[in-house]
Amino acid sequence: MSGSPSRKRPRHEAEGRISQTDIVGEPQRDEELWLSDGNIVLVAQRTVAFRVHKSLLAQRSEIFRDLFSLPSSGTEETLDGCPVVHLIDPPDDLRHLFSVLCCGRNYYYNKDKVQPVSVKVLAALIRMSHKYAIQDVLADALARLQRYYTANLAEWSAIASREQYRFADDVKADPEDAITVIELARLTDTPSLLPTAFLSCFALDGTTVPCSSSARDREHILARLAPEDLTRILRGRVKMTKMHTFRIFAIFAMRKSLPSAECRTSTNCGKAMFAGFGNAGHDFILSVYQDDQDDILLSSLSGYMANSDPGLCAKCRGDVETALENNRRIVWEQLPDLFDLQVDGWPATDPDHCEYSMATWSTVRATTNIPDCRRLISTCAMNVVALGDVGPADSTCIS
Incomplete structure (x- = not known):
């Protein structure tokens, strides 16, 4: 576009x-x-x-x-x-x-202090200023929307900072906000809004509607989604679960530097890593289908560290955090592909950061010498494959 x-x-x-x-x-x-x-x-x-x-x-x-x-x-x-x-x-x-x-x-500032503006208000300003060709109002409203639905991973990770632009203390998120943003992105030809808007749709239940909604409300929400966009959300869930879970296991099964070469308690750290990354993969799969997760890209990192701590030494903990954060960045860079979107200017994946992209589950399993780890990888692989086939486009990353 x-x-x-x-x-x-x-x-x-x-x-x-x-x-x-x-x-x-x-x-x-x-x-x-x-x-x-x-x-x-x-x-x-x-x-x-x-x-x-x-x-x-x-x-x-x-x-x-x-x-x-x-x-x-x-x-x-x-x-x-x-x-x-x-x-x-x-x-x-x-x-x-x-x-x-x-x-x-001025909806956006009060005496130079940032004021939260709901998606509902921004949507009204965007629709009306687009219709009546008032370019400065349109640009301001889109800029504010992009402060929340950002294309920058660091800004997306700073959840509290983003929410100051969107939520007041007494205002809750509308579960339909992400769908509204998809509509606005298409209306105004602003494709950079789409990846995080589709990602935010994961906060809805398995049919992309809030579990607490009435039957009439659910029908209304579904009617707002074009069939191809509903497909993008459902297929994106499967793709992300497969790819992200695979990468979590690949980090620990294939990186020879974990536990760290400088670790003095490698036996204890090895056990802690095994316990942590097993739960991290399991927790991530669950988080994709839960409606209370602020950021599913953060869930694997926080889940792993919670399950491995305090078993890791400081050096191993730092190496694990770096590896998981690199993994998270790779997934972020591939968000448009996960949802079959074309977004010019989205951060491109650095090939040097894709050392596991051509690996297979069998390769990951074969490269670890820990019997329990091999069994866990096999079990997780079967669970991920059971999510369904998402087509050949993602086979190089998650086959």
């Missing part, structure tokens, strides 16, 4: 001036955006009316300027002496847009 959104759009027949005879009832005046000195009234879906400044909107948006220049047909509708223009957009979406355009509201 490339290019910038067009500033032109077809005019909707449902938008513009209509005659008094077409009006059924009087719309409700918006409490926030009914400006006493406004000179035009915009009515959203015939229910909510906004009294704003015509010249301000016309200056910021070519679309509004064209809309206001439409000739009236017959008797012009007025409200409180102002001409009325009808829009088909949701009232809440227009309220957020007009708060920025007409009142100078």
Whole structure:
């Protein structure tokens, strides 16, 4: 996907001036955006009316300027002496847009302090600014969304730092946020949002909907996903589970430097590593299908260290953390491929960091001299293979 959104759009027949005879009832005046000195009234879906400044909107948006220049047909509708223009957009979406355009509201900062903005508000600003070709509002909203759904692994890993942009203390995440972001990425041709949005869909249950949702809500959420995107999520789960679990085992079965060459308690550290990485692979498989995991790419690292500590010496612990973090980076670099996405500029995988990419489970099993480790690898391999075939595209990494 490339290019910038067009500033032109077809005019909707449902938008513009209509005659008094077409009006059924009087719309409700918006409490926030009914400006006493406004000179035009915009009515959203015939229910909510906004009294704003015509010249301000016309200056910021070519679309509004064209809309206001439409000739009236017959008797012009007025409200409180102002001409009325009808829009088909949701009232809440227009309220957020007009708060920025007409009142100078800054959703993002308060006295230079970062303010959290929900995906719902960002989505409204993005949809409306994209539709009405208000490029600065669109750029600001997309930039804020990219602070959370980032293409940078270090920023993604800093969960608390990311959440300051999205969540207030009293605001919880909406399980549909990731699906909304997928829609916005496609609408605005911003593919860099897609990998982490699809990754975040793993926080939904096995059918990509919250377990607590009603049947009607589940149907609604599923309907929002295009069939090919639902396939991407389900296949991505299988691919990631296979690849990541394989790499965890490969690290310990094939790296001759673990336990560390400088380790003075290699027997104890070897046992601790075996106990830790067995649980790490098992925990990662489970984490992919749980809905309370903040970051499944972190789960294998935290799970391993929890299960191996305090058995490892400081040197071995440092080497293991480095190896697992390298593994995590490789998986991150391959996120677009896991979801069958084309994302220009996404960090590319360094071939020098893929020392296990052509290995097979049988090779991993054969290279370890620990009988219990060989049995564990065989069992895990069978469990991962049982997840199903995901096609030939990933066979070089997880065969």
